[in-house]
Amino acid sequence: MALENGQKPEDKAELAAVTKPTDWTIVVLRVVAFFATVTATVVMASNKETKSLVVAPPISVTLTAKFQHNPANVYFVIANGIASLHNVFMIVVHFFGDKFKDKGLQLVMVAVLDMMIVALVSSGDGAATFMAELGKKGNSHARWNKICDKFEKYCDRGGGAIISSYIGLLFLLVITVLSIIKLLKRN
Amino acid sequence: MAKITKRLCTLVLRLMAVGATLLAAIVMATSHQRTSIFGISFEVKYNHTPAFQYFVIANAIATVYGFLVIFLPSKSQLWRLVVALDVVITILLSSSISAALAIGTLGKNGNSYAGWLPICGQVPKYCDRVKGALISSFVGLIIYVLLLLYAIHSVLDPLLLQKT
Numbered sequence: 001m002a003l004e005n006g007q008k009p010e011d012k013a014e015l016a017a018v019t020k021p022t023d024w025t026i027v028v029l030r031v032v033a034f035f036a037t038v039t040a041t042v043v044m045a046s047n048k049e050t051k052s053l054v055v056a057p058p059i060s061v062t063l064t065a066k067f068q069h070n071p072a073n074v075y076f077v078i079a080n081g082i083a084s085l086h087n088v089f090m091i092v093v094h095f096f097g098d099k100f101k102d103k104g105l106q107l108v109m110v111a112v113l114d115m116m117i118v119a120l121v122s123s124g125d126g127a128a129t130f131m132a133e134l135g136k137k138g139n140s141h142a143r144w145n146k147i148c149d150k151f152e153k154y155c156d157r158g159g160g161a162i163i164s165s166y167i168g169l170l171f172l173l174v175i176t177v178l179s180i181i182k183l184l185k186r187n
Numbered sequence: 188m189a190k191i192t193k194r195l196c197t198l199v200l201r202l203m204a205v206g207a208t209l210l211a212a213i214v215m216a217t218s219h220q221r222t223s224i225f226g227i228s229f230e231v232k233y234n235h236t237p238a239f240q241y242f243v244i245a246n247a248i249a250t251v252y253g254f255l256v257i258f259l260p261s262k263s264q265l266w267r268l269v270v271a272l273d274v275v276i277t278i279l280l281s282s283s284i285s286a287a288l289a290i291g292t293l294g295k296n297g298n299s300y301a302g303w304l305p306i307c308g309q310v311p312k313y314c315d316r317v318k319g320a321l322i323s324s325f326v327g328l329i330i331y332v333l334l335l336l337y338a339i340h341s342v343l344d345p346l347l348l349q350k351t
Contacts, residue, residue, distance in 0.1 A: 066300075115274060123281040125282060126282030126283060126289075131290075145301075
């Protein structure tokens, strides 16, 4: 008897969960992806470190490492900024999109835009990752010295931004697959 | 008849994509140049840069995947998985192209802030081959994006008809 009473509310909850599975899932995933890409953008954009080295006792040279010095980092900031805007736009469309009469076109546009943003963010990640690796290890064959031993905070912040962007990319990939499944299910 | 034309179109596109990524992987893997500066001879190969190694691996994976998909029969249930894998391969190709392009731009222009000198002046043939490999891989990426858009388009027509 206790089992039956215990099982019924569970079944009802499961039934309720099955009828509306993707609605809240996708929104929660989009919110997390939004926070990840915004973190990546802001952390990389505020990445700046100044260090002054003493060349000879009276003369000291001030060196600055900014994120603008590296075009790959600039592209990374732009790509993650666009992805954040896209996430905000998609959350808004998700809540207010029922006013549209042609739901089919809306689903297709969401899937296509998701794919494009995923490709954009992945390319930004790839470029920034290899630039960071070059800065950390240098390249002896091309006589390129590493810079991370002098600018530790710069490298750490850059690494944190890249990791956050990878998390955002993972969530965006899951969202894209769910959007395409929604599209195929409707068909 | 329309179905056979569609199947033929996607098959031709996939063959072109396989060719493009295969060409990119081979051209990048065989790019090396030996030069001598001030009496010291040094050799530049794709091995020296992890970004180029990643580029070769990513294009090799895309080639093998594309080759396997060509042999998939058209009535199989696996086509939905193929669409998902197409997305993954597009992501892989785009990140590898971007990484190789970033390092290539660094080799061509250098970075004065970090004290990194450009190397394309000393090894022009190597730089040209890298450029060719990048262009070929970019063509492969565009073909995969077209295939994905086509997969979505084939779902769009029934949706528009159902609306009325």
